[in-house]
Amino acid sequence: DAGITQSPRHKVTETGTPVTLRCHQTENHRYMYWYRQDPGHGLRLIHYSYGVKDTDKGEVSDGYSVSRSKTEDFLLTLESATSSQTSVYFCAISESMQNYGYTFGSGTRLTVV
Amino acid sequence: AQKITQTQPGMFVQEKEAVTLDCTYDTSDQSYGLFWYKQPSSGEMIFLIYQGSYDEQNATEGRYSLNFQKARKSANLVISASQLGDSAMYFCAMRGGTSYGKLTFGQGTILTVHP
Numbered sequence: 001d002a003g004i005t006q007s008p009r010h011k012v013t014e015t016g017t018p019v020t021l022r023c024h025q026t027e028n029h030r031y032m033y034w035y036r037q038d039p040g041h042g043l044r045l046i047h048y049s050y051g052v053k054d055t056d057k058g059e060v061s062d063g064y065s066v067s068r069s070k071t072e073d074f075l076l077t078l079e080s081a082t083s084s085q086t087s088v089y090f091c092a093i094s095e096s097m098q099n100y101g102y103t104f105g106s107g108t109r110l111t112v113v
Numbered sequence: 114a115q116k117i118t119q120t121q122p123g124m125f126v127q128e129k130e131a132v133t134l135d136c137t138y139d140t141s142d143q144s145y146g147l148f149w150y151k152q153p154s155s156g157e158m159i160f161l162i163y164q165g166s167y168d169e170q171n172a173t174e175g176r177y178s179l180n181f182q183k184a185r186k187s188a189n190l191v192i193s194a195s196q197l198g199d200s201a202m203y204f205c206a207m208r209g210g211t212s213y214g215k216l217t218f219g220q221g222t223i224l225t226v227h228p
Contacts, residue, residue: 031213031214033214033215033216035216035218040220041220042117042119042204042218042219042220042221043204043206043216043218044218045215045216045217048213048214048215050213056213058215088156090158092158092216094214096214097212097213097214098146098214100146100148100160100163100165100208101160102148102160102214102216104157104158106156106157107156107157
């Protein structure tokens with residue numbers, strides 16, 4: 001049983017449409033993160049959460065918003081998708097700030113046409 | 114702010130040989146953690162090895178070892194006895210001491226193992 005699932009796994013959307021990606025965890029971990037992966041850039045942090053309703057911006061947050069209304073779900077929303085947001089999106093969870101046990105989701109491949 | 118630099122976009126190694134993947138980092142934190150992840154072509158992120166900044170010995174996990182040189186701010190991954198299944202993208206990452214557990218990743222190195 002995966003402790004973290006992302007949905008959808010793949011999505012194609014049109015420029016200007018809103019898109020929401022979901023990250024769901026069953027581990028009751030406090031910390032959740034959204035990253036995007038692009039060639040030549042590795043993974044870059046978009047937003048993160050350190051508790052229910054507690055979120056903050058990461059390195060590349062422009063054009064993205066997040067919400068965390070319950071421990072298990074962390075939603076990433078592209079308010080108006082652009083082609084530059086075509087990427088692979090990873091969610092990750094962590095039990096504490098100082099441990100080394102991060103669990104990554106399987107990723108969502110988003111294409112904006 | 115933290116920064117991770119991986120200067121090798123691609124590396125090639127013969128099966129059964131050892132290979133070193135380079136990683137340098139920059140941080141002003143005294144306490145931090147260094148990670149290596151493997152990403153095969155299937156796309157999942159696989160944790161390989163962790164080194165804490167106060168750990169005096171280099172971390173080892175099976176065929177993986179982390180060559181930690183604190184003064185030089187380097188955290189190279191050494192894979193011994195390479196296998197064909199080691200062909201993948203490898204990411205070095207860092208977690209700062211007061212950063213809510215956020216990871217900063219390097220650009221990655223693609224490793225190809227030849228038979």
